[in-house]
Amino acid sequence: MSSPIFALSGVGVSYGANTALAGIDLTVEPGERVAIIGPSGAGKSTLIGVLNGTVAATSGEVMTLGCDYRRASAREIRRSQRRIGTIHQRFDLVEQLRTVHNVNAGRLGSWPFWKAALSLLLPRDVQPVRAALDRVGIGDKLNHRTGDLSGGEQQRVAIARVLVQDPVMILADEPVASIDPARGREIMSLLLELSAEAGVTLLACLHDVEMALGSFERVLGLRSGQIAFDKKRADLTDDEVDALYAFERATDPR
Amino acid sequence: MTTTCRWEAAESSTVDTPPPPAPERGTGATERSRRRRGWALLITAAIVVSAVAAGIGRGAVFKPEGAGSLLDFFAAAVSPRLDASFLALTGTAMLTTLAYAVLGTALSLAIGLIGGVLSSQTWWSSGVRARRGRRLVGWVFARSVLVVPRGIHEVVWGLFFLVVFGIDPIVAVLAIGIPFGAVTAKVFSELLDETGRKPYTALLAAGATKRSAVLYGLLPPALPDLLSYGFYRFECAIRSAAILGLVGAGGLGFQLALSFQTLRYQEIWTLLFALILLSVAADYWSSLVRSARARGRRRSRDGGGVRRDPLLTGSLVFAAVLIGLSSWWVGLDVAVLWSGKAWEFGLQLLSDAWPPSIGDSGVGGLLTLAGVTLAMSIVAITIAFGLGALFAVPASTPAHGRDRVERGRVSTAARMLAMLASRFVLVVLRAIPPPVWALLLLFVMYPGILPGALALAVYTTGVLGRLMAESVDNLEVRPLRALRAHGASEAKVFCYGVIPAAAPRFVAYGLYRWEVTIRETVVVGVVGAGGLGLLLDHQIGAFDYAGALTTLALLIGLTLAVDITSAAIRRSVR
Incomplete structure (x- = not known):
């Protein structure tokens, strides 16, 4: 099956007078590993939002796993969203719930409502949850309150959540920006390892340029809502990367 | 204890307060104070008109011969x-x-x-x-x-x-x-x-x-x-x-x-x-x-995390x-x-209720009753506001620790006693429901809207006094501390520190309770205190559901109007 996972053509997002994204053309094939880099405010998070269906594109076409977000029914959109796992910068876990529930929350898309409600009282399908937590290295934290865990551990919970969701595509929005550098590298290599193991496509926004250039085959440069370059890592020159950030300095009013 | 105030504020207003108005024309200080003066004038006029409408100063309101029964009643409290x-x-x-x-x-x-x-x-x-x-x-x-x-x-x-x-x-x-x-x-x-x-x-x-x-x-x-x-x-x-x-x-x-x-x-x-x-x-x-x-x-x-x-x-x-x-x-x-x-x-x-009917009194009669109901609520909230504010100060928690000024043991004890006594009075006032107060007042007053208004006022005093006391407790202590450091006496601290800071909140609570009071007029109406409530009771008693529906619609309209007015005043006070 070689149909692309994402196919965006001419996608733009604007909030009132502010344009967050404009004229984005992007195709991601199965098995690719793509890093998105760019200065703050370049539209990286908005792009992730468009891809996982939480931000509506104001112009252009978004095809995700063959599903057109602008025409599909809510049910069809949910079906395609179920196959895309997202890891967020601030983890976005429910701190008040136990870890087991936060991991199980990855399965809400495939569970009926009654099962979700029951599971809050009597956790369902605990075995896969335990396995996922073991895999990310915090198997002993099954019954801890999520808010009590450290930042690095919480990000591991978020990864475990994506593991039980069993997606074909993982989106990561600054997955390590809120964690100290050493933990961050661990998390990043865990993420790369897992995606390689399961043959899952990975697309990550990264602040850390070295990390992006070091481990991803394809790099996308985003600058003030537009794609500056979209190249194989091997073809990318240092000057292009410098220009991506230098541009910002040049227009900086200060 | 802050939360009671928070809930009171949250549930008030049928009308949703719009998001804080974007920088608009006339946010200037002069504009605001002019608007405030306008409201103050309007409120004073409303109170005077309501007082007249409620029959204050027209004689034959009190029946002294009932005073004996009222005394007997309170005497029975001890046995x-x-x-x-x-x-x-x-x-x-x-x-x-x-x-x-x-x-x-x-x-x-x-x-x-x-x-x-x-x-x-x-x-x-x-x-x-x-x-x-x-x-x-x-x-x-x-x-x-x-x-x-x-x-x-x-x-x-x-x-x-x-x-x-x-x-x-x-x-x-x-x-x-x-x-x-x-x-x-x-x-x-x-x-x-x-x-x-x-x-x-x-x-x-x-x-x-x-x-x-x-x-x-x-x-x-x-x-x-x-x-x-x-x-x-x-x-x-x-x-x-x-x-x-x-x-x-x-x-x-x-x-x-x-x-x-x-x-x-x-x-x-x-x-x-x-x-x-x-x-x-x-x-x-x-x-x-x-x-x-x-x-x-x-x-x-x-940073401690919410514990179970x-x-x-x-x-x-x-x-x-x-x-x-x-x-x-x-x-x-x-x-x-x-x-x-x-x-x-x-x-x-x-x-039976559809289509609603105007009834015998006609539109004019209904509107008069609506006016009377409104007057009842205004008289009630005015009295309750004054009494509540009076009770709030002694009922607030006395300053302690760092904020306590050197005082004799006797005056400290007196302050504690005043606090306990006023809190007790407030609890009793709000524990007895308005219709019971209305029945009691009917011993010494002729039926009419004034006893109804007083009954609501007594009950609302209990509620407002507590809310106001809580808001005095929650005042920022630093300005008060600064005044004390200047050597101001407690009375001066009160005038210069407590009143200016607490007044806007008192007004806000007064307005919230006004919204509640207009709804409560129905309850005292039911025991015969007049207004739309009494009419509604008669209509339901006489199986005149078509008339009752009209009255109900009028009541809801009145409630909405009060909510809108109160929200507008609160915005200009803020």
């Missing part, structure tokens, strides 16, 4: 009837009132939870496909569905359900649960909208349905706040359950009405003490849970047990809800 058989009766009635309050609260929380989710902005604005227009329509619709049940007083609901179901425990449960549920839904929706939306959106992004995402991502973080509001509602439900008893739902209110008819003062006092006991206990429980919650929140803001609260968990288990016991005690049978007879009666009533 309530305490024999075993009457105590048993009182105990039974207390349990019935408690059971209605518990069941009514449970229903209102269920309605509030579902209604709250459905009328929150979060629910309507999520999802990639939701169109802007459809979102807005859905949200506005959900919000406006809640307006009508909220505008109708519990007693009116009670009278309606009494016609439909006859004498049945379900009447009181529905009469409390429906209006309270609508208020709860509004507050819940605001609490849910205050909750961080990110965990919820993250679940939606993974393909969860909105229902499941709300269950996992939105409710758990908001739960402690929702529960603490639920306990506050329970406190209010006790008072409502007692009032509903007066119109025939059984319990303490019913026994009170019986004893009033036969003028057995000693029995009345036994029952009143039981009611005060129940209110104080509910009050204490709810403020215990809420202050524990407030402490927890403060700690979590300091044993008090809250224990209270929840206890509440669940109470619900079971309550439905057994009153013999609640929900099957009557779908019995054919009840539906028949209900539909019959609705078809």
Whole structure:
């Protein structure tokens, strides 16, 4: 099956007078590993939002796993969203719930409502949850309150959540920006390892340029809502990367 | 204790206060003070007109010959009837009132939870496909569905359900649960909208349905706040359950009405003490849970994380047990809800009521009554505002620790005593429901709107005094400390520090309570104090449902008008 996972053509997002994204053309094939880099405010998070269906594109076409977000029914959109796992910068876990529930929350898309409600009282399908937590290295934290865990551990919970969701595509929005550098590298290599193991496509926004250039085959440069370059890592020159950030300095009013 | 004020503010206003006005024309200080002066003038005029309309200064208001009975009544306070058989009766009635309050609260929380989710902005604005227009329509619709049940007083609901179901425990449960549920839904929706939306959106992004995402991502973080509001509602439900008893739902209110008819003062006092006991206990429980919650929140803001609260968990288990016991005690049978007879009666009533009729008095008569009702509420809130402010100062917590100025032991003791005494008075004032106050005042006054207004004023003083005392407690201490450091006496600190800081909040609370008072005029109307409430009671008694529907519509309109005015004044005061 070689149909692309994402196919965006001419996608733009604007909030009132502010344009967050404009004229984005992007195709991601199965098995690719793509890093998105760019200065703050370049539209990286908005792009992730468009891809996982939480931000509506104001112009252009978004095809995700063959599903057109602008025409599909809510049910069809949910079906395609179920196959895309997202890891967020601030983890976005429910701190008040136990870890087991936060991991199980990855399965809400495939569970009926009654099962979700029951599971809050009597956790369902605990075995896969335990396995996922073991895999990310915090198997002993099954019954801890999520808010009590450290930042690095919480990000591991978020990864475990994506593991039980069993997606074909993982989106990561600054997955390590809120964690100290050493933990961050661990998390990043865990993420790369897992995606390689399961043959899952990975697309990550990264602040850390070295990390992006070091481990991803394809790099996308985003600058003030537009794609500056979209190249194989091997073809990318240092000057292009410098220009991506230098541009910002040049227009900086200060 | 801050939370009571927070809840009062949250549930007030049928009209949603629009988001803080964007930088608009005339936000200048001069413009604002001009607007304020305008309101002040208007308020003064309204008070004078209302006082005249209520019959102040027209003589023949008081009947001195009744003073003896009133004295007898208060003299009986020291010798309530305490024999075993009457105590048993009182105990039974207390349990019935408690059971209605518990069941009514449970229903209102269920309605509030579902209604709250459905009328929150979060629910309507999520999802990639939701169109802007459809979102807005859905949200506005959900919000406006809640307006009508909220505008109708519990007693009116009670009278309606009494016609439909006859004498049945379900009447009181529905009469409390429906209006309270609508208020709860509004507050819940605001609490849910205050909750961080990110965990919820993250679940939606993974393909969860909105229902499941709300269950996992939105409710758990908001739960402690929702529960603490639920306990506050329970406190209010006790008072409502007692009032509903007066119109025939059984319990303490019913026994009170019986004893009033036969003028057995000693029995009345036994029952009143039981009611005060129940209110104080509910009050204490709810403020215990809420202050524990407030402490927890403060700690979590300091980075400690919200801990599981044993008090809250224990209270929840206890509440669940109470619900079971309550439905057994009153013999609640929900099957009557779908019995054919009840539906028949209900539909019959609705078809009798449609189309609404103007009645004998004509439009002019109705409008006069509406004016009288409005006047009653204005006189009541004016008196309650003044008295409440007077009580608030002694009832506030005395300065301690660092803020205590050197004072003699005698004056410290006197201050403590004043605090306890005024708090006790306030508790008694608000524990006795307005209709009972109205019945008492009828001993010494001729029936009319003035006794009704006074009855509402006395009760509202109890509520406002407590709110105002809490807001004095919550004042920023540093300006006061600075004044003391300058060597100002306590009286000067009060004039220069406390009054200016507390006055805007006092005004805001006064206006909130005005919104409540206009709804409560119905209750004193029912015992004969005049206005639209009395008319409504007569119409329902005479099976004139078409007329009653008109009156009800007028009442809701009046309530809305008061809400809008009060919101406008509060904005200009802020």
